[in-house]
Amino acid sequence: MSKPKVAFFDFACCEGCQLQVANLGEMVLDLIDIVDIVEFREVMSEKWDGEFDVSFIEGSITDEHAVERVKKIREKSKILVALGSCATIGGVNGMKNSFNLEEAGRYVYGEAYKFFPTIHTKAVHQVVRVDYFINGCPIYQPEFLTVLKCILKGLPYYVPEYPVCVECKLNENVCMYDRGLTCMGPVTKAGCNSWCINNGNICYGCRGLTINPNSQGFKDVLKKFGIPEDFLMKKIEMYNKCKELDES
Amino acid sequence: MSRNVNINVNYLTRVEGHGNIVVKIKDGKLDECKLEIVESPRFFEAFLRGRSIFEAPHITCRICGICSCGHTLASIQAAEDALGIKPTEQTTLLRKLLLHYEELDSHILHIYLLVAPDLLGVPSFVPLVKSHLNVVKRALKMKRLCNELCDILVGRHVHPISAVIGGFSKLPSTQDLEQMHGKLVELEKDMEDTVELFASLRFPEFERDTEYVGLINDEKEYPLLYGDIGSTDGYRVSKYDYKVVVNEFVVPHASAKRTKWHRESYAVGALARFNLNYEKLHPKAKEAATALNIKPKCINPYLNTVAQIVESVHCIEDAKSIIENIWQKGINYDEIVIPDINQKGAFPLRAGEGVGAVEVPRGLLIHHYECDERGIITGANCVIPTNQNTHNIELDMVDLIPKIMDKSEEEITLALEMLVRAYDPCISCSVHMIDLRID
Ligand code: SF4
Ligand code: SF4
Ligand code: SF4
Numbered sequence: 001m002s003k004p005k006v007a008f009f010d011f012a013c014c015e016g017c018q019l020q021v022a023n024l025g026e027m028v029l030d031l032i033d034i035v036d037i038v039e040f041r042e043v044m045s046e047k048w049d050g051e052f053d054v055s056f057i058e059g060s061i062t063d064e065h066a067v068e069r070v071k072k073i074r075e076k077s078k079i080l081v082a083l084g085s086c087a088t089i090g091g092v093n094g095m096k097n098s099f100n101l102e103e104a105g106r107y108v109y110g111e112a113y114k115f116f117p118t119i120h121t122k123a124v125h126q127v128v129r130v131d132y133f134i135n136g137c138p139i140y141q142p143e144f145l146t147v148l149k150c151i152l153k154g155l156p157y158y159v160p161e162y163p164v165c166v167e168c169k170l171n172e173n174v175c176m177y178d179r180g181l182t183c184m185g186p187v188t189k190a191g192c193n194s195w196c197i198n199n200g201n202i203c204y205g206c207r208g209l210t211i212n213p214n215s216q217g218f219k220d221v222l223k224k225f226g227i228p229e230d231f232l233m234k235k236i237e238m239y240n241k242c243k244e245l246d247e248s
Numbered sequence: 249m250s251r252n253v254n255i256n257v258n259y260l261t262r263v264e265g266h267g268n269i270v271v272k273i274k275d276g277k278l279d280e281c282k283l284e285i286v287e288s289p290r291f292f293e294a295f296l297r298g299r300s301i302f303e304a305p306h307i308t309c310r311i312c313g314i315c316s317c318g319h320t321l322a323s324i325q326a327a328e329d330a331l332g333i334k335p336t337e338q339t340t341l342l343r344k345l346l347l348h349y350e351e352l353d354s355h356i357l358h359i360y361l362l363v364a365p366d367l368l369g370v371p372s373f374v375p376l377v378k379s380h381l382n383v384v385k386r387a388l389k390m391k392r393l394c395n396e397l398c399d400i401l402v403g404r405h406v407h408p409i410s411a412v413i414g415g416f417s418k419l420p421s422t423q424d425l426e427q428m429h430g431k432l433v434e435l436e437k438d439m440e441d442t443v444e445l446f447a448s449l450r451f452p453e454f455e456r457d458t459e460y461v462g463l464i465n466d467e468k469e470y471p472l473l474y475g476d477i478g479s480t481d482g483y484r485v486s487k488y489d490y491k492v493v494v495n496e497f498v499v500p501h502a503s504a505k506r507t508k509w510h511r512e513s514y515a516v517g518a519l520a521r522f523n524l525n526y527e528k529l530h531p532k533a534k535e536a537a538t539a540l541n542i543k544p545k546c547i548n549p550y551l552n553t554v555a556q557i558v559e560s561v562h563c564i565e566d567a568k569s570i571i572e573n574i575w576q577k578g579i580n581y582d583e584i585v586i587p588d589i590n591q592k593g594a595f596p597l598r599a600g601e602g603v604g605a606v607e608v609p610r611g612l613l614i615h616h617y618e619c620d621e622r623g624i625i626t627g628a629n630c631v632i633p634t635n636q637n638t639h640n641i642e643l644d645m646v647d648l649i650p651k652i653m654d655k656s657e658e659e660i661t662l663a664l665e666m667l668v669r670a671y672d673p674c675i676s677c678s679v680h681m682i683d684l685r686i687d
Contacts, residue, residue: 012290013290013313014310014311014312014313014316015312015313016310016312016313016314016407017313017406017407018313019313019314019406020313020406022357022361022391023391023392023395023405023406025388025389025391025392025395026385026388026389028388029377029384029385029388032374032377037374040372046681051679056459062290078645091310092290092307092310092674093290095295095299095307096290096291096294096295098298098444099291099294100293103622104291104294104295105291107291107293107294107297108291108292108294118291127433137310138404138406138407139314164477176586176588180591180592181586181588181591181592182588182589182591189627195409196403196409198403199402199403199409199410199417199418200409200410200417200418200584200586201403201405201409201410201417201418201586202414202586202588204306214434234299238299238303238306238307241651
């Protein structure tokens with residue numbers, strides 16, 4: 001049996017999630033043993049014209065050209081995976097959506113902003129069908145490997161719906177709320193093994209919300225911790241602004 | 249000989265981000281030559297406005313996955329400058345250590361995975377698995393060691409977790425120091441083999457003099473974390489005057505913003521630093537330079553990769569001494585900070601303006617912020633190394649093409665691709681300022 005043909009494509013993003021894959025170190029050799037990586041532009045010159053068994057999409061969709069490109073990739077791919085938060089939830093690129101696009105363009109590029117046609121940032125599933133989601137900014141390598149195994153075995157992967165707090169408690173961290181800080185852990189999807197809290201920082205919510213920020217449940221969480229609503233909304237926007245597009 | 253050649257390299261591979269090379273040769277003369285940036289802009293400077301300055305490092309490091317520690321450090325420096333926060337000696341040492349890890353990680357990726365395939369005549373590292381398994385294994389191992397160093401110090405390499413405004417949210421234990429030191433010793437050996445390998449490989453020969461720009465200061469050590477901005481033409485200005493240096497201009501026949509200082513263009517990066525601060529390199533790095541047959545002032549842009557190898561030797565050695573130094577002093581764990589967005593008021597706020605100027609793997613990086621009295625960002629500007637190099641790369645191509653015009657189209661294309669790759673351009677960063685040219 002021939003090895004599955006796997007490709008990596010990047011859209012608007014920092015390419016840090018591809019790098020997390022390249023950063024697997026010697027494990028990369030095991031990886032190319034079981035799959036045939038046919039395109040990975042960041043580190044390979046090879047290109048492939050045929051169909052892809054698995055395509056990883058990194059980055060958000062932020063212009064019309066990208067919309068067309070991702071649709072073409074979808075047509076040619078048996079399985080399409082959104083890799084990293086830019087792809088799964090829009091991530092930091094979504095913050096742009098709070099601004100008037102023309103004004104934002106002018107601010108960065110001056111009058112030349114016209115050469116940078118842009119649209120509201122979208123997550124990949126807001127443009128084409130996505131089969132697997134790997135959250136994180138950046139992705140957490142152990143989870144990437146788990147999802148990859150599921151894909152190769154044809155099994156579904158269920159993104160954890162419980163919050164980062166569950167992992168954080170298991171890691172026996174002192175809770176940030178007990179230190180008077182505001183952590184996004186209670187409303188953020190787990191799967192990173194409470195990465196940031198283990199390293200002394202708060203959770204910024206990079207893996208996406210477990211609950212709808214407009215829901216009563218969410219408001220109860222805020223009340224419980226005595227946090228003003230607008231204060232947390234700003235924090236939520238850092239990664240989750242594109243969620244609005246799902247709801248509209 | 250009259251000859252027509254059209255070269256269109258779409259989606260240049262093995263560089264960060266998306267770039268196209270367009271070259272038109274008409275009747276044996278160079279008619280058009282440009283490096284296009286086609287990445288979708290992400291508008292970081294625009295959406296920073298209205299956010300707490302304490303969030304700036306977390307957000308701006310996501311401009312680029314490869315230099316994310318560099319962005320973090322430039323961002324912290326700019327924010328602390330605006331707020332009037334002075335880092336402690338321990339913090340400064342640990343930041344220098346982090347920056348060494350960053351240079352190493354990025355240089356090794358570039359040297360092995362991005363440049364070596366060209367020199368060994370293959371399209372990527374994949375065919376090397378068959379032909380040069382030892383080289384591939386060494387590269388991947390070195391890459392892993394760099395990652396592990398960052399994991400220990402700041403939680404991860406892509407988007408460091410514990411390097412924050414005010415210091416670190418986690419400080420290394422003595423065991424961590426020991427482990428990091430051990431990994432650096434391992435890297436040291438692999439680096440010796442790296443020098444040997446690259447000393448045996450041939451780089452293209454091409455020379456074009458230009459102004460090399462980077463940080464300089466009056467201290468004994470090789471400047472990476474702070475300094476004034478200097479050039480090989482003998483100029484020196486404070487980082488606050490960076491706008492004088494980057495001096496943006498628009499190419500008349502196009503809408504592209506480029507930079508120049510005293511000449512038509514200038515270059516930043518490992519080769520610029522090597523040319524400016526060779527004397528301050530670690531003795532072992534100087535030995536490596538001799539072995540690799542490079543000395544200042546070197547004006548062959550292809551040798552930027554060689555300068556990266558020399559710098560890697562320096563970073564390993566200096567990182568070791570920093571760790572030994574910290575070890576002797578002992579770590580003060582009372583310095584741990586978690587700024588979040590300063591809701592506890594741990595840092596006094598003030599309206600202000602700050603500039604961060606840091607040498608990241610690809611060259612001089614500037615972050616510049618303004619904030620109001622609540623610490624809310626009112627203005628932001630980032631100047632990325634690749635933006636500063638684009639015009640210089642294009643002028644190199646204009647100079648190079650007539651010299652290789654009689655070669656086959658494939659050879660010309662490869663020579664140009666290799667030239668662009670030598671600068672290690674980080675195009676996902678550079679879209680912040682560079683404008684796409686529309687014909
Ligand atoms: S999700 Fe984060 S790390 Fe991954 S590509 Fe996007 S910005 Fe980079
Ligand atoms: S520190 Fe954050 S993630 Fe951990 S338990 Fe507290 S709120 Fe949850
Ligand atoms: S702790 Fe929070 S911010 Fe950090 S990686 Fe996990 S989900 Fe992302």
